[in-house]
Amino acid sequence: MGKKLGILTKGIIKENPVLVLLLGTCPTLATTSSAINGLGMGVAATAVLICSNIVISLLKNIIPDKVRIPCYIVVIAGFVTVVQFVLQAFVPSLYEALGIFIPLIVVNCIILGRAEMFASKNNVLDSALDGIGMGIGFTLALGVMGLIREVIGAGTVFGMAIPWVCDNPFMIIALAPGGFFVYAVMIAAINYFTNGKAIKKKEFGCSGCSMQAVCNQEKCQKEGAEVSC
């Protein structure tokens, strides 16, 4: 039981995909201009992650090893299409706001990475728990980052105006440069509070890349952190 709980909780803090493993940077930066968009993106990606983890772990003995990555991509793309339809039908405002980043969930490193590193080696229950844990970690990180950018950049919390702050918004934080900056400050804060112990990856590089297993290019292995996906 403790082991199951460990699988569930490791994604939330210890191996947080966004802040510790540094995966899925594109949606993290692009969709966190407000808290509700960040949370929406997190929930959409979580749904895809849980479903694809379950299906891939069920199919792990059937899928031939050599074509496993294309198979994973087809499974993930199928679920992304489902999520796209659901959002379009029930939350059209969010569908509009997230735009191109909904189909781009397919190429989110976190989902392919968890399929390759976890779901293809573990049973269905563990894979589902891993998907839930990682998904919550992703959603929380995006939600917090979105909230920070919304409060400073627009002076609102979930669309509700904060007195005084909303009259003097620091707009740049909600725009593109602010995305990079807030992300940098969040990682630096985690570095500071854990004395650098939490961040396993000091640099972006092969070690965290979801394509590491398929990309057995000699030069990639040799150059190590120089080349990444």
Add this chain to the structure above:
Amino acid sequence: MLKILTILLSVILVNNCILAQFLGICPFLGVSKKLDSSVGMGVAVTFVMVLATAATWPIQQLLNKYEIGYLQTVVFILVIAALVQLVEMILKKFIPSLHRALGVYLPLITTNCAVLGVTINNIDYSYTYVESLFNALGTGIGFLVAMIIFSGMRQKLEGNKFVPVSFQGVPITLVSASILSLAFMGFSGLVG
């Protein structure tokens, strides 16, 4: 003609795919440590973007004809993955020198969001075939430009002792990216 020029200027400078649209952040941060690897990655991405657009645009028309446009995501990612593999094999067989220069980067591009992003954008903006190709070319050039500038910035950062301990490594890289993005914001309003 004017529209093509507008598209090119817009995606290279104003809506730069990395610094304004946040597409392809992973290679931007991962491969930009050295100038030659950034150039290699940038050229490879541009090459694949144009090829992928050339392949996916007609396929979308086919999907629309049979009213299965919703299969876009599934079909596009598979076409791009197959195309990248094919290009790698062809280059290896016929142009080994080019394969040596770009080969390392090709498998990594399969799951690059910039490539999938540009092909979907072409459809969303309902560009014609020629406009789509130029949009892909421009996006690729914008990617290359951002990579080259950023690799210069990172070489200056290397081994800098004045960076606070918590900010060393990834955070300071992101802060520099933020400043570069701020500089590119100066181009906004250039194209209507």
